Amino acid sequence: MRSSSQYSRCSEIPTETLAPLPTMSSSSSSSRDSPELRRDHIFNRWVIISPARSRRPSDLKSHSPTSKPNPDSTNSCPFCAGHEAECAPEIFRVPAGSSAAEWKVRVIENLYPALRRDLEPQNPSFDGMSVRGFGFHDVVIETPSHDVRLPDLSDLEIKEVVLALKERVKQLKRAGSIKYVQVFKNYGAIAGASMSHSHSQMIGLPIVPPMVSTRLDSMKEYFDRTGKCGLCDIQSKEILIDESSHFFSIVPFAASFPFEIWIVPKDHSSHFHEIDDERAAEFGCLLKLMLFKVALQLNDPPFNFMIHTAPFELPFSFSHSTHWFLQIVPHLNNFGGFEMGTGCYINAVFPEAAAEILREVNVPK
Amino acid sequence: MRSSSQYSRCSEIPTETLAPLPTMSSSSSSSRDSPELRRDHIFNRWVIISPARSRRPSDLKSHSPTSKPNPDSTNSCPFCAGHEAECAPEIFRVPAGSSAAEWKVRVIENLYPALRRDLEPQNPSFDGMSVRGFGFHDVVIETPSHDVRLPDLSDLEIKEVVLALKERVKQLKRAGSIKYVQVFKNYGAIAGASMSHSHSQMIGLPIVPPMVSTRLDSMKEYFDRTGKCGLCDIQSKEILIDESSHFFSIVPFAASFPFEIWIVPKDHSSHFHEIDDERAAEFGCLLKLMLFKVALQLNDPPFNFMIHTAPFELPFSFSHSTHWFLQIVPHLNNFGGFEMGTGCYINAVFPEAAAEILREVNVPK
Structure with missing residues (x-):
């Protein structure tokens, strides 16, 4: 993944030009006033990209910024030094x-x-209904x-x-x-x-969540069909935000959430816990940059991040297709029955538009 | 599904006694101070049932009750008669x-x-990334x-x-x-x-959401293994809330959300839209009762309901295992990165406890 990113604090800026986003729709990503259904090949889910009518993507801000200074004080916080x-x-x-x-x-x-941690582990059987x-x-x-x-x-x-x-x-x-x-x-x-x-x-x-199994299966299906890992294969500069020597950050092509960000290692690697010291430093640096951009652009919104890695015991046949990454999801809207019922989200911001905005956020040094 | 429900507005009350909940865990549902992982065979997901330490299930209330009277007035509401x-x-x-x-x-x-609705439909190919x-x-x-x-x-x-x-x-x-x-x-x-x-x-x-396909596959797997539809097979009175002649309401055994409710037709039926007039009346009556109980017990919480039905074109081999139902989810807490990352939810209230509380809510006639 290479780009002419405007801002990259952790590395030099490569200048290669890459292909535009592939799309099978004639109402392609260039006409951003019409909704599009996009398929995420990593999580095996669909998203409805449906541009908000009333405002520009850059106007989308959190209405409930996380209050600062933090509400509970040093005196009462058990996480503070001295407590x-x-x-x-x-x-x-x-x-x-x-x-x-x-x-x-x-x-x-x-x-x-x-x-x-003090309970005795139990192996779930396939038809079992519950485990300790x-x-x-x-x-x-x-x-x-x-x-x-x-x-x-x-x-x-x-x-x-x-x-x-x-x-x-x-x-x-x-x-x-x-x-x-x-x-x-x-x-x-x-x-x-x-x-x-x-x-x-x-x-x-003590179990592998079905959503994780679905991700592994979906990435393996992509590999079996194309001969490539679905994350190594990301080519488009339109969704790139920033990159360093060993990592890049994107708004994924089929982002379920407005301004969703993925930080992906360029090296094909299944397990987060195999990261080395050099890459840990670089990864932390890019994570820091992304969180700064999210806070600056979106009015310090509540957010989650998740590291999507592989189960400890990964069959060899999955090692070519499984690739860990970190996902950042800012909370900018509420979710309703449609999302809960279908697992499909409605995203009001085209990922290319979100990536362009995030690329250009100027983080003070 | 039969029970000695305390309250049933729409029908007579049967008195058969049913078997207790099956569980493969020795820390069974009867010891409700210890967490349990439960598998939902309908949606193919796991939930962590982890009892809240600090309060009883009956103390769980919405902190953000939906304001009444409704904030926007008749004069400005386009849904009101005359507008x-x-x-x-x-x-x-x-x-x-x-x-x-x-x-x-x-x-x-x-x-x-x-x-x-004014766009030309497009058939998604298997390896397609987007459709109109x-x-x-x-x-x-x-x-x-x-x-x-x-x-x-x-x-x-x-x-x-x-x-x-x-x-x-x-x-x-x-x-x-x-x-x-x-x-x-x-x-x-x-x-x-x-x-x-x-x-x-x-x-x-224009697509079948993968979560719907997963539900159909999971119910078919249950049918192929047991010879029974997973919803027709619900036996336990511990999770029953109420019932009428053709419907019952339960807190599902592996509820992902505190006080989640399912309303299930007793007749095996794949499609909601095939409901007849008599059953529509009964279904509406039980839905009304459940929404009243949720509002009374949980302080008028925000909620979603979803009708989980089958795709229009359902292969014959799925018709024995697919059974429509309605799911009600009260919003009682926020969800974080664990839920988003794994698709597993943490539910602080054992379904049997929630069902017992909802059974006993006294709805004024």
Whole structure:
């Protein structure tokens, strides 16, 4: 993936020109006043791209920006430095052995875990209806400071967060009985956050969620049909936002959400937890840039990000087609019965338009 | 499905005793302090049932009840009687030919349709990335009165709404080029409603959404394995809320959402639009009862309902396993990155507990 991106903080800017977006519709992406149904080959879902009539894409802003400064104060926040004893047990801290005034990142248990690590794991049978709620639900406190957001971290600090996420996923792999780990961040109450102090979470599951199986199958189908990985194969510069040496960021061709962003490694790689130090730094840097752009362009909206990786045990036949990436979803509208009933979303902003706007956001250095 | 339901407005109360819920977990549903992973065989998804620690299920209420009286007034609402000319074109009204002061239900085009009926339909090829946004997006105005909610309608009036939905789906079938129709209702802004005047919607799609295909495949798999339709096979009285002669309402065994409700026809039937007049009346009556219970128990929460039916062209081999139903989802919490990333939801209320509470809600006659 190459482009003449306007802004790229982490790397040089290549200048190759790429092909326009493929589309089988005669009402192509160039006529952006008419709706289009697009198919996402990664998640195997359809989206209705239906341009808003009444306003330009660049006018779309969050109506519920995440309030700053953070509402609960340092005095009452258990994630702040000096309050470590008020949290659920610590799993590790960075640097290891550092004191209250010195730690940069802490990985702790969730005080209200969705799944419990102390239960005996059970193997679900195919026709089984339920299994015991064994699993892990952990929190990564991204900074000791209450009023610092993830993109406010320095390049070195955000690298430490990425490496802490990687290390905890690797630990869960070694623990056994865990089949898949979902790493995610909820920012803002509407996006599901209950703590305002900057943090990410992960849930280690004793099952592979069907949505993950669907993604793996859909990417394998694409590979079997085209001989290429669906993410390695992304060619269009129209949806590119930025890139660095080993990563690029796009608004996906069939984005389900306005201003949805994917950060994709250029190296074909199935598992996030196999990222090396150099790439962790670069990935953190591009993530930081994307979150800054989202906050600046969209009025500091609530958002989620999710790392879509592979299950720990991945059959060899899937390794050529499975490629991890991170998805950022700003919360700009509510979802209703149509989306819930069909799994198809209605996106009012053409991805090419969103990418163009995000490319041009000028992030102060 | 039979039960000793405490409350059943539409029918006699049978008294048969049924088997307790099957579960393969030793931490069974009877110990409701421990989380459980449950598999939904209809949608092919998992849910984490993880009881809230801090409060009882009966304490769960909406924090954002839908404001009443409705905020925009009769004077400015285009859905109100007397304002018919301000709407997008009318498709039909009930009774046909009735005047402004007399209509009970109006079916109109959506003024801001997600898909456009005036585009040429295109057949998506398997490897196609997009098709023209042809389709239908209609609105069913359920009452001429601004301050009347759906459950406030009389039994006869709600039957007319059900029959109007049926009639419009049948028209879309005859129109050709439409493969699936999603009927849905958004109640409250958080649930996606932009108009407060009581209405439902439907979108006729030129594709079958993958989530619908997944549901059909999952129900067929259940049928092939057990010889029974997964909805006809529901046996447990623990999850029953109410029933009438031809319908029952349950909190599904693997409910993804707290106080989620399904209304299921007892007759095995693939298509909602094949409902007859007698059943339409009964279905409307049970829907009304469920919406009343939700509003009373949960503090008038925003909600969605969706009718899950079959695509118009259903292969014969699917007809034994496909069974339409209506799903009601109250909005009681926000969803975050875990749900978005995995398609697995975390439900803090055991379905048996929710069913027990809803069974006992006393709806004034």
